[in-house]
Amino acid sequence: MKNQFSKSVMALLVSLLLPLAVLLLTLKVAAHKGTPDVVDVKLKAEHISSVDHSQFEILQQDFETPHDVTAACLSCHTGRDEEIMSTAHWKWEREEEIPGRGVVSVGKKNLLNNFCTGANGNNGSCMRCHIGLGWKDKSFDFADNRNIDCLVCHDQTDTYFKQKGQGGMPATAETANSAYQVPDYPYVAQNVGLPKKNNCGICHFYGGGGNNVKHGDLEEALLSCTKEVDVHMAMDGPDMACIDCHTTERHNIMGKLYSVSSANTNRIHCDQCHTTTPHNDKVLDNHFEKVACQTCHIPIYAKANATKLYWDWSSAGLTDEHGNGYSEDDADGNHNYLSIKGNFVWDDHVKPEYYWFNGTVDHYLSTDTISEVPVKINSLFGEYRDSTAKIWPVKVHRGKQIYDTENNTLISLKLWAAEKGEGAFWKDFDWDTAARLGMEYNDRPYSGNYDFIASEVYWPINHMVSPKEETLSCTECHSRDGRLAQLNDFYLPGRDYNKTVDYAGFGLIFMTLIGIVAHFFGRIVAYFKNR
Amino acid sequence: MEKVKIYSRFERFWHWTQMMLILLLIITGFEIHGTFEAFGFETSVRLHSAAGWAFLILTIFAIFWMLVTGQSRQFVPVRNNIKSQIMYYISGIFKKEPHPVKKTADSKLNPLQRIIYFGLIILVFPVQLITGFSYLFFHYPDKPFAFEGLEAIAVLHTLGAFLLVAFVLAHFYLITTGHTITSNLQAMITGYEELEEETETATN
Numbered sequence: 001m002k003n004q005f006s007k008s009v010m011a012l013l014v015s016l017l018l019p020l021a022v023l024l025l026t027l028k029v030a031a032h033k034g035t036p037d038v039v040d041v042k043l044k045a046e047h048i049s050s051v052d053h054s055q056f057e058i059l060q061q062d063f064e065t066p067h068d069v070t071a072a073c074l075s076c077h078t079g080r081d082e083e084i085m086s087t088a089h090w091k092w093e094r095e096e097e098i099p100g101r102g103v104v105s106v107g108k109k110n111l112l113n114n115f116c117t118g119a120n121g122n123n124g125s126c127m128r129c130h131i132g133l134g135w136k137d138k139s140f141d142f143a144d145n146r147n148i149d150c151l152v153c154h155d156q157t158d159t160y161f162k163q164k165g166q167g168g169m170p171a172t173a174e175t176a177n178s179a180y181q182v183p184d185y186p187y188v189a190q191n192v193g194l195p196k197k198n199n200c201g202i203c204h205f206y207g208g209g210g211n212n213v214k215h216g217d218l219e220e221a222l223l224s225c226t227k228e229v230d231v232h233m234a235m236d237g238p239d240m241a242c243i244d245c246h247t248t249e250r251h252n253i254m255g256k257l258y259s260v261s262s263a264n265t266n267r268i269h270c271d272q273c274h275t276t277t278p279h280n281d282k283v284l285d286n287h288f289e290k291v292a293c294q295t296c297h298i299p300i301y302a303k304a305n306a307t308k309l310y311w312d313w314s315s316a317g318l319t320d321e322h323g324n325g326y327s328e329d330d331a332d333g334n335h336n337y338l339s340i341k342g343n344f345v346w347d348d349h350v351k352p353e354y355y356w357f358n359g360t361v362d363h364y365l366s367t368d369t370i371s372e373v374p375v376k377i378n379s380l381f382g383e384y385r386d387s388t389a390k391i392w393p394v395k396v397h398r399g400k401q402i403y404d405t406e407n408n409t410l411i412s413l414k415l416w417a418a419e420k421g422e423g424a425f426w427k428d429f430d431w432d433t434a435a436r437l438g439m440e441y442n443d444r445p446y447s448g449n450y451d452f453i454a455s456e457v458y459w460p461i462n463h464m465v466s467p468k469e470e471t472l473s474c475t476e477c478h479s480r481d482g483r484l485a486q487l488n489d490f491y492l493p494g495r496d497y498n499k500t501v502d503y504a505g506f507g508l509i510f511m512t513l514i515g516i517v518a519h520f521f522g523r524i525v526a527y528f529k530n531r
Numbered sequence: 532m533e534k535v536k537i538y539s540r541f542e543r544f545w546h547w548t549q550m551m552l553i554l555l556l557i558i559t560g561f562e563i564h565g566t567f568e569a570f571g572f573e574t575s576v577r578l579h580s581a582a583g584w585a586f587l588i589l590t591i592f593a594i595f596w597m598l599v600t601g602q603s604r605q606f607v608p609v610r611n612n613i614k615s616q617i618m619y620y621i622s623g624i625f626k627k628e629p630h631p632v633k634k635t636a637d638s639k640l641n642p643l644q645r646i647i648y649f650g651l652i653i654l655v656f657p658v659q660l661i662t663g664f665s666y667l668f669f670h671y672p673d674k675p676f677a678f679e680g681l682e683a684i685a686v687l688h689t690l691g692a693f694l695l696v697a698f699v700l701a702h703f704y705l706i707t708t709g710h711t712i713t714s715n716l717q718a719m720i721t722g723y724e725e726l727e728e729e730t731e732t733a734t735n
Contacts, residue, residue, distance in 0.1 A: 007721065014540045015720045019548040022585060026552070030574070030581035283576060384680065474572040480565055491682035494565045494572060498686040505693030512697045516704040519620075526625035 034280030036468070039273045044194055044243050054190040063185035066133050066170055067146040072189065074145060081145035083251040088261070089131045091142070092119075096263035098362050099381060106363055107260050110442075114377045114397050114457035115208040115311065116341075118366075118412045121441035122424075125416040127167040129203035136167035151183075153199050154192040159183060161202075165418060197223050197233065200242040209341075212307045214259075216350060216395040217463040221304030229303045230464050245272070259378055259459055264359030264388075268462075270294075292390040295354065296472040297465050301395065306334050306346040311399035314452035316342035317429045325429070340415075340426040342400075352393030352461050354487055356382030361458075366444060369408045374398065374454035384490035391487065393461040401455050402435060406447035410455070414438035537636045538722045542602075545593050546719055552589065553695060555582045560692050583663050590656065605639055606648050613642045624708060634726060651698065655691050662688040 053059055058072045074081050088094045093107030108126075112118045119126035127135040132147045134140065141147060149168065151160045163171045163180040171180035205211055205220050212219035227234040232245070245268055246255045255268040270293040271278070277285040278293075287296070301307070318339055320326050325339030334346040357380040364377050382389030402411045414437035417424030425434035431450060439446035477484045478494030485495070538546070559575035559582065562568060569575060597603035615631040620643075623631070632641045640648060662684045669684075709715035710725065718724035 007723075010540060011543075011721045014544040015547050018544050019551050022548045022589070023551045023555070026555070026581045026585045027578070029584070030577040033577075283573075283580070474576070478563075478565075478572055490680050491685050493563055493681070493685065496682070496685070497564065497689065498682075501686055501690050501693070505690065505696075508693055508697045509700065512700045516700065520704065522625050526627070530627050 034282075034284075036280060037275060037278050041244070041273055043238065044241055045239070047194060049193060053192055056190075059189040060186055063189070065172075066149060066151065066183070066185070069185050069189050070133075070146050070148050070150050073150045073192075074148075080251065081148055084131070084148055085142070085145065087251055087253070088256075089253070090148070092130065094261060096261060096265070098262045099360055100362070104262075104365065106262065106365065110366055111260060111363055112366060112377060112410050112412060113259065114399055114401070114455055115214060115308075116413075116415055117313075117401055117410070118438075118442070121412060121414050121438050122416040123167045124165045124418060128162050128164065129207070130168045132168055134167050134169040140167075151188055151192070152202070153195045155188050155199065156191045156193045156196065157188050158198065160188045165416075195241070195243055197241050200246075204242075208308065212302060212305045214308070214397075215257075215459065215463070216307035217298070217301040217461050219302075219305055219307075222463070225304065227467050228470070231467055232465060233463075247272075257459065258361045258380065259457060262361045262363065267359060290384075290390055292357070292392045294461055294465070295391050295393050297468075298352065298393055298461050298463075299466055299470060299472050299476070300349045300351055301393075301461050301464050302348045302350045303464055304348070306332060306348040307350065307395070308344055309347050309350065309395075309397060310343075310345035311341070311397070311401075312343040312452075313399065313401045314342060316340060317425070317431065319429060325426075339429065350395070351483065353396050354391050354484055355380050355394050355458065356384060356386065356389040356487070356489075357392040357394070357460060358382040358386050358389035364410060366412065366442060370403060370410065370453065374456045375401075375403075375410060377455055377457035380458050380460070391484070395459040395461055396456055397459065398454070398456045400452045402431065402450050403453045404435075404439075404445075404447050405449045405451050407445055409444070410453075411435045411446065411450060412438040412442040412444060414441065533726060534723045535636055535726045536722050537634075537639055537724050537726075538719055539600075540722070541592075541596050543719060543722055545589065545596070548589055549586070549593075552582050552586045553699065555579075556586065557692065557696055557699070564689060564692075580667060583660075583667070587660060587664070590660065606645060606652055608645045608649050609642050611642065613646075616642045620708075634724075647698070655694055655698075658687060659691040659695070662691065 056076070058075060061068075061072075063069050063072070084090050088107055091107065092109035093105045095103055095105045097103050098106075108119050110120065116122065116126070123136050131149050131152060132140065132142075133149050134147070149162070152162060160183045161170060161180060162168050163175060166175060169175075170183050171177070173182060176182050201218075201220060201223065204215070204218055205222075206213070208214040212221075222230055222233045224235050225233060227237045231237055232240045243253075246253050247268075248254065252266070254266055256266060274293070276288055279285050315337070316339060318326075318337075326337075327335050327339070328337040330336040330346065332346065332348075335341075335344055336346070337343050360381045362376075362379045362381065364375060380392070380394070402413065403409060404411055413425055414423060414434045415425050417427050420427040422428075423430070423433040423437045425431065428434070432448065435450055436446050436448070472483070475494065476482055478492065480495060482495060484492060556579060558569050559579040562570065562572065562575040563579060570578060597606075612632050619628065619631050623629075630641070632638075634641070665684045666681065666688060706715040706719075707713075709718075714724060
């Protein structure tokens, strides 16, 4: 009896309790999840200037021109002009190596884009965002340090603005109007400091002719946003400024955008602050090898205001009965037609597209001919087999733009002029003249024959990082029709499977079940027969 | 009729732990495969990895046990009686014929079981363990050596999983073909099975 009892206890132990203990231990191990690192950084906003600029006599004069202010700045800040004049902010181009092309010098100065087609030749309007004073035409002197505009970046008073249509000059006594007054130079000059969000934003938010037109993840909402829009810049969060990440050494600002740059240098990486294993969790940290932080942590962009996703130039130029341009709005109040620009599609809360990207980019150069449709204004390099490439979220801006049907080239348009009759498309609505003048200014050949062609540009997304609660969940990608459904050059668990193996496998299971049922049925029949 | 101890304590512990782990691996594995939803993808990934480690450790103990006790010989296939064992499942079982091969403590597996279990031990388990741990550690190319991606590993691992599912289903049914419906199950729980001297007895 006692023997029987101990056998039962032993059976319970080895056949149930111990195996269960192993199972529970396994569950316990599986439940372990790391705690993410907390980052502690000193923000630039806490920087205290070592001098009081209002005490300097040289800044207490009645400045005639902004050039005089620059001269006053440089009289103390010696050598800073040379720093500035070697940057892409000044030159609007940089020498970089493009894989397959060698070293080229590209930038806003000489590239075509997928929005207003190109800056060069539309200086009055486009060069308003140059850090110089009055790059109105080819006569602008890039060697003259008095042409540097120190104030546009360093103004802390929010009263210094470059005037519309003046190629980067603030209003003068002659050009001042109700919207743009002559700046109070002594006041502005005595109150300078490190660039704030809006110093950067005045250009980087409004590129392409309006808020958030180009980037989709950089716009005026970031000046005062919640954590849901951007965890870094949130007012209810760390309230970081641009320069907290875009660290700057001798006016060389870290970070770049691949619509105008090409090489994998001078970039900002999240791991500057967050390390390469920020989750403290192996399964998640492993993704760092192949997935950019941005991919999971920016599930949507254009979270506050809409961004332009499609721009069709071919419908531009329609006028009302008086020959004037007009505009139409979509349901959200964004333009979906402008006579001067054509048709648009805007959207907010946009899911990015995903591509491999290794930090190098090719561009459609002004000397290129069209080799594929849609024309790729830039193309991101990278693939799964490239060990330096990661999956990145990308805003793809598609559209249709004008091209030369004989030379097979994209056309640089003359869009902007101060007055009618100068041949600018935005004033005169004449494609042929605008194309001829634009190509002439850019020293490019134009045959006189034009049509419109599909084009697209790729902008990697970097801003508008979401709170961790809104990070992508696994199955956003690890599922049959997830976000990476189009990125097919590798095996992704949860998405991919081998059809043959799956059909054979499920077939085998099915056949096994059939066999079991048939055999069991046979035994039942036999049981009653043999009884 | 005599009650004979045929499964040692470790053998039973091994069997039931393995059963729990394999069930867990199958459910979580097929969720990761995208076949159905169970615990949620992330939980399944973590469970699958942990269960994989547990399975590896258990397998190491089992190999050690087999080598030390010499029980590994139980799993070596034999030539004799394969045909008669097949015929038993196809026809004999329906005619109340006795099992063609006698089950003893020294030879617990019938010739078909020996082949299947040998296959599991030599082929399926090693393939699942090797591909499974490759999956865990070498999921990206070039780190630490080029694997040309996950595809080959993942497809092999899936193939092994299908074979295991089929095995589990068949096994679950065939244990009812013993001397009585539950005699095999009882044996694996208590360790003891009634083995008759004259009549050849049940298996599985």
